[in-house]
Amino acid sequence: MDKNLYAHHMATLCRRYDEILEQSGFETLNVFSGAPRMQFLDDNYYPFKVNPHFKALVPITDNPHSWVIYQRGQKPKLLFYRPVDFWHYVPPAPQTFWSDFYDIELLSKPADAQAFLSPENAAFIGESEKLQGWSLGEENPELLINRLHWARAYKTPYEVACLREANRIAINGHRAAEQAFRSGASEFEINQAYLGAAGQGENRMPYGNIVALNEHAAILHYTHLSTERLTEPQLKSFLIDAGADCNGYCSDITRTYAYADNEFAELVTAMDEKQLQLVDGLKPGLPYPELHRQCHLSVGELLAQFDIIKTSAESAVESGLTRPFLPHGLGHFLGLQVHDVGGHQTGPDGGTTPPPAEYPFLRTSRTIEENQVFTIEPGLYFIDSLLGELKDSDLAAEVNWNKVDSFRPYGGVRIEDNIVVHATGNENLSRNP
Amino acid sequence: MDKNLYAHHMATLCRRYDEILEQSGFETLNVFSGAPRMQFLDDNYYPFKVNPHFKALVPITDNPHSWVIYQRGQKPKLLFYRPVDFWHYVPPAPQTFWSDFYDIELLSKPADAQAFLSPENAAFIGESEKLQGWSLGEENPELLINRLHWARAYKTPYEVACLREANRIAINGHRAAEQAFRSGASEFEINQAYLGAAGQGENRMPYGNIVALNEHAAILHYTHLSTERLTEPQLKSFLIDAGADCNGYCSDITRTYAYADNEFAELVTAMDEKQLQLVDGLKPGLPYPELHRQCHLSVGELLAQFDIIKTSAESAVESGLTRPFLPHGLGHFLGLQVHDVGGHQTGPDGGTTPPPAEYPFLRTSRTIEENQVFTIEPGLYFIDSLLGELKDSDLAAEVNWNKVDSFRPYGGVRIEDNIVVHATGNENLSRNP
């Protein structure tokens, strides 16, 4: 990564943190990377997942027992855990594009951090389970955290560069996954192909990969990874939702493929066009829920076009008929966390703006602004439980059930890209690698 | 898995549990599978790791919010969590080799379990974090848990069959890993080859795979997985310590390979012979620490044979000179957990028998008995930090440092097998797939 880009990022970050600390009445932030947690009655640990507030300050995701001490107006201090330990891999002392921007102290024992930490006018951000008896300052003050979360929605050019790279890595994975699907691999094998091409393991993925053949595509968070290989006549459809990591930033991309050239393939192509129109709809000043409504209109159009419903798109949106076919939201903020923070936040100080009552799973109720990064992920599914409810409802007569049944074995379609809203227009990170 | 074998296993298990419950003054055991834990300030979870006391009673490792209710003298009840949920994969109601041995109730919500759970004369085993306010009985009573842990050291034929299968799966992985090493793959790629051939993902592995090229083999728990490919002249050695899962039971196998036909290759072959001798040393009635001492004598013999030390094996063991070359223990119990419970337990009711003072990392201080399963994993390493201390010690003059330096780039060697101590002799599960 470019050092000048990082210098600019740190300058922005320090301005933000200085301002937020001053507003919140703190001089110092003590931010803990976290510590791995032991499994119940075992001597093995859960995989380490870094505190997002730690990786917001320094691009380290794999080193527990470390700290950033941020004092208002001063160069941040990094306490980097580096034990003398012949049992475990010990990372080298950092010397890379970001290391000049921190005063780095090496810790040989976790408890050595205490000598550097002061609770005076300080806030602590992290999990304190393993820090009983430490003096760290006020723990996770809500107002301070709200302000930091609000600010994180506006990405710096360095952050966009990281998200771009996380997309490039994921796209390599998606290409390999499609090839594996076309050659008859099982879900488990397709996922292996994805991870291999991305060069990142399961526990580095920003979320559990969804690798779904046929009707599994109708399970929105299907992460089961069957090892069964399907025969060629069995192979119908493939939905993959998988991302990657770059310096702690996430990508989150979904592709859907038809095995044969048939009506489902046409549905995928038609959804792809709608998705790109929705991407173009991301414009500063538009409330995101408005775009979600447009998405339901698009889905209604597809349902009408493919003869799945007998009414117009407008009437389907009005009556709620599109909802069983698209039960999730159009998208969410993306950044250090795959569902990045602040999507429902009313203002810098907090408050919750819920999504429209008819769309409870929409993760973003904010108005679109410059330098924000969103996913756009419309979908259309054939979900047995929701279709069952629909069949029992007043709207059943508006559905062409033969058509529904012919699509059921394909599960569904979702197309998801990651989009930066620049002043000069949108950048689709997932299509131009 | 064979249903009759399981029937026999359940009969043994029920006898044990009935007896232990009676001794401990309880009528009922409420055993919780566990619930996944959320990441800090995120909506993603850590991978689910089942409570070992749950999988000891029923072979389910991937279904949270489930329970086994074991009442003395009665058929155990399984509360199997199976929500109506279009977001997530919902496992089918169990119908397999073990399902006839439980009264199965399906739970559509986690809280529905409460209707089946009674605290009367009951013990609860599990993590209660997500169960605040539930009436579950006495939480994790120490004496009861000690007795269950003690009993788990004696494996039933079904358990041995599971361990055998876990070895078979791992051996497929080890073969693929060796091929990948010989063809110049990176550590990350070798691990991918392993997981692919085992057909099990990273989070199903019983522990973090150790895949170490060259000097990385000197880091005992090296789990870093570099993506760097080494050139042919750089490739020297490869140590892989990796297992697999079968019905919740673990394998734990280590192999070491030399890239070229040289003195390190001879050391690997010589260690392999010593390892097989130590396997033969597993005999009912022998204290495991005695075998650990024999292991140090074997390592002393290798050090003398390869001209690494200038003294006899006996004198090297006596003086402690072998210890920097083998800092870990000879092995441990193996079963539902990779380092299976009870290795330091003094008797059924508890107590701790520490390992000999000079071998603090030895995980087994018990006397070897029939139907126990152990790993046997001698090693010989060239670890910079320990060799540095040795060089500063009185024993420095007994070391041929030129020889040490010539071996350093290879890291070290470990050979690990999984052994069942049958009445009729030992069964090496890792060598006869």
Ligand SMILES: [Mn+2]
């Ligand atoms: Mn996604």
Ligand SMILES: [Mn+2]
């Ligand atoms: Mn998404």
Ligand SMILES: [Mn+2]
């Ligand atoms: Mn091992």
Ligand SMILES: [Mn+2]
């Ligand atoms: Mn072991």
Ligand code: NI
């Ligand atoms: Ni989910």
Ligand code: NI
């Ligand atoms: Ni370790």
